[in-house]
Amino acid sequence: MNKISMRCEDEQIHLCGRIQQFGFLLVFDPDLSCTAASENVAKWLDLSAQDLLGTPIAVCLNKLSLAPINFQQLFSSFEKDPLFREVSEVTIQGTPFYLSIHQRGELLYLEFEQCNPSKPSSTKLYSHARSLDAAGENLWFALCESIYHVIGFDRVMIYKFMDDGSGQVIAEKTADDMNSLLGYRYPESDIPAQARQLYSQFIARHTVDVNAPTYPILGRDTGTLDLGRCSIRALSPIHLQYLRNAEVEASASFSILVDGHLWGLVTCQHRKPRMIDLGQRHLSVFLVQYTVNRFLAYQRNLDLQYNKRIKTLELDLKEKLLVNPDIRTVLCDHADPMCEMAGADGLIIYHPEGTYRYGSCPDREHFEKIQQIISQRGKKELAAYQQIQVDNQDGPLFPGVAKVDILNIPRLTLYWFRKAIEAEETWAGNPEKHYRYDTSTGLNYPSPRTSFEAWKQTAQGQSPSWKKRELLFMRRMRYTVQDAVMKRMSEIQVLNEKLVELNSTLDTYSHTLSHDLKNPLSAIKLAAQIIQQRNNLPDEFLKKISGNVLDAVQLMSDMMQRISEFSKSKSFDFTPRLVDPEVLIHKIITDGKKAYPNTAMDIKIGRLHPFLGETNLVYQLFSNVLTNAIKYSSRKQHPQVHIESHKGEGHITYRIIDNGIGIPADELDTVFEIFKRTSNALEFEGAGIGLSVAKRIADRLQAQLQIESHLGKGSLFILKFKDLPKESEEGTARENQTRNKQYHKNTL
Missing domain, CATH: 3.30.450.40 (GAF domain)
Structure with missing residues (x-):
């Protein structure tokens, strides 16, 4: 039975x-x-x-x-x-x-x-x-x-x-x-x-x-x-x-x-x-809860200090990882604090370029066996063990193992190790459980221990258990490295995008220069060949052919100057100041009327509000936009250009209106592309750079440049600049008025 x-x-x-x-x-x-x-x-x-x-x-x-x-x-x-x-x-x-x-x-x-x-009269x-x-x-x-x-x-x-x-x-x-x-x-x-x-x-x-x-x-x-x-x-x-x-x-x-x-x-x-007594028990319960609160406060203070040390290590790691692309080298340089924070005897940084060991670690053969055992137990990103049994008669045992996968591509894993310890444990009696048979019920009941004399045994083959905060530290190391890698990848992506943009611009430069410089270079070459091959050329012919050479050289010089202006508009650094553009605009209009004369030209100038910007860039911006307005309306019977501004919603908005040739509706989206000339502007001289430069400058000034146009009726350019807060406007305006007058004097 x-x-x-x-x-x-x-x-x-x-x-x-x-x-x-x-x-x-x-x-x-x-x-x-x-x-x-x-x-x-x-x-x-x-x-x-x-x-x-x-x-x-x-x-x-x-x-x-x-x-x-x-x-x-x-x-x-x-x-x-x-x-x-x-x-x-x-x-x-x-x-x-x-x-x-x-x-x-x-x-x-x-x-x-x-x-x-007989309960105590005072609880104290x-x-x-x-x-x-x-x-x-x-x-x-x-x-x-x-x-x-x-x-x-x-x-x-x-x-x-x-x-x-x-x-x-x-x-x-x-x-x-x-x-x-x-x-x-x-x-x-x-x-x-x-x-x-x-x-x-x-x-x-x-x-x-x-x-x-x-x-x-x-x-x-x-x-x-x-x-x-x-x-x-x-x-x-x-x-x-x-x-x-x-x-x-x-x-x-x-x-x-x-x-x-x-x-x-x-x-x-x-x-x-x-x-x-119940009162004594209630007091004891209160003291226990009070002690628990003190214990938690003490532990949380320890955790706070521990977290501060982790934070310091994380910040240093991030700084080094963002500068140095060699992750393995950076981690090797931080092996000592990473080992200390984990309470480990040793650390292995496993990487395709080589395995790095710090402190007390298992040898290669022992380590490979540990890797196999961990791999067989699952594929957790973080795994920690107090006891992994691996025979190693030639060296110390490292049963305490914690590993965290940092990166998958390339494979990067950190392994922390703890040595085996031999600890003598004292038990209150032999912990083995015994049963006794009850004939009345037919059951074996667990028999309470009869002896509580010290019973000692030696614990072997295991290490101290990993604490929660140590495992949290390992996770944070993983997130720190991954975050730094992602940031660097993001920065590289931005740099690649800028490089693509610059290469695209460079391709445009190369294509345009190779195409547009052919004519003036051919003219110069032809003139040189004629002078070289023919003797006794008439003075009038020489004067004419030299004039052609000078025209070709001037054309090439103008083209190179405009391309230089376009490239500089992307990299010019400045500190925004309040700019009063009135003097600059009057000079631009004067120069424009000389370049494209028409006695019937009617230019109206409204209120011109100061705004935040940089004087040289502002001059270039208005020069391109206003000169365009004057040029493309100059052949009208009654050409008109109107410029005005108004304040509102933290911006200064300028409107430049002309009654020129306008822009075809299907070409409005590409009007700011470099070397892009509209189909109805081919009779006018130009290289298609002006509006591209204007758009680049507007972006550098953090201004908005928009255009509305109707074919044959004219165009409207809208420029929105940042306004200066009222409390600092008056003093800055006086300062910039003096600067603008000096600029006007120098440019004249």
Whole structure:
């Protein structure tokens, strides 16, 4: 016959159906009728449990000589906070009790817990808080000291849950005649999963006397009555025997919750029966929460300092990576801080151009085996292991490995290593679990350990675990390098685009020069050939042919000058100042009328507002636009050009209107392209550069240049410049007026 084993984690400790002897329990259904009562009611009252079962809550309270309860307010509190407890002190038949009311599902629980007549009269809360504030790194020891004095137990220890589920005593305060358990390990089975879940929900528990009788709850199926949040719930028989084996008769524990998770326990033990008053437990819970807050503040301060160091390293890495395209070299130069921040013994930078090693690292063969194992376990971008088993008889083991993939193309991966450590672990007794057979149930029950004598074992072949902040640092290294690479790629793309644009412009220059210089060069060549091949040429012929040469040279010179102006318009640097263009515009109009004379030319000049710009660029801009307007309207019978400006919405807008030849509608989109001449302008001299230069200059001035035109009727050029704020306009205007007058004087 096979014996079935019952695991500790299978025991439903919240459905035990029994309570301890220092109080009694009443439970009420949704109709507020007593549905369950503990058997020991008669111990405290002149009533039995049967006298209360089925009785409305108001009648029950009356039988206990208690004041009525405001249920509307009570249930409103439960709705806002399901974990709410209403606690008050009451006296029943001369005995003081704490009355705790809480809700669990649809049931209402009334716990009556005897007050401790020997509880301390002073809590000394301020003194305990000051002690915790001053503890620094010894915070958990200070908490043990405070709770030791609050509850008067023989031993108070901080039991921290480890990553593997086991626990370790990290702080302790004991009576002088007790052995210390500091540093002792406890197996995960000592506090099974369902107990940890219960500790996360109800943070204070205690047992007054492990040998005292417990009492059943009557009136309903106790197998479904949830006692998980009852302070007087009886403990599991297995746990009671565990405490007896540990030679203690009273115990208490307070959950340490950090960021909502069960981080550990304050475990308290006393060799004799001892009651902890509810007020003492509440004070202990407060001190635990106060300590957790101090602990979090301390940890976050450490994290802040750690993050500052990461930030400094990140900024330095980014700066170097943006300047130096050799990522591998930059990372090699930062190997020391990267190894230190990860708490590693060594670092390998794996790159196609070569593998770089820093600190204590595995040899090539050992490293290749580690790579294979990690590859077989998956393709995570970040993977960290406390223990990777690789045989290496010739050198040290590096079971602690963390790797992060930085780039895929080219392949770049960082590997951090930690050496194996040999640590002697002290356990509170042999952690091996034993079972005993119960003939009445036919089950194997887990048997509590009978010995808690120090049991030592040596942990081999593993390294310290990687901390969360160290793994976060590795991720940030990945993002830092990738971000720097993307920025450099973006800059390269911009440079490539500029290079394409410049090459395109250069191609245009080359094409135009090779095409347009053919005619003047042919004229010069022909003239030279005639002079060389013919003797005694008439003076008049020589004068004519030399004139042709000079005309060709002048044409070439003009073309080169305009191309030079076009190229300079892209790279001229300046500081924007307020420019008053009135003097410049008058000079441009005067020169334009001389170049394209027409006695009927009517030029009207309206209000000319100053704007932000640069005098030389402004002169070039208006020269190209105004000269165009004068040139292409000069052959009209009544040519007209009108220039005016107005202010509004942070801009100065200039309008230049002419009644010239206009521009065909289908050519408006290409009018600003270099060497682009409209089909109806071929009778006028020009190279198609003027408007291209004007557009480039407008862009450099951060101005807007637009054109509207109707074929045969004329064109409208609109220029929008930035305006100067009013408070600085007057002084700057006077300064620029002097500068413009000096410029006009020099140009004349």
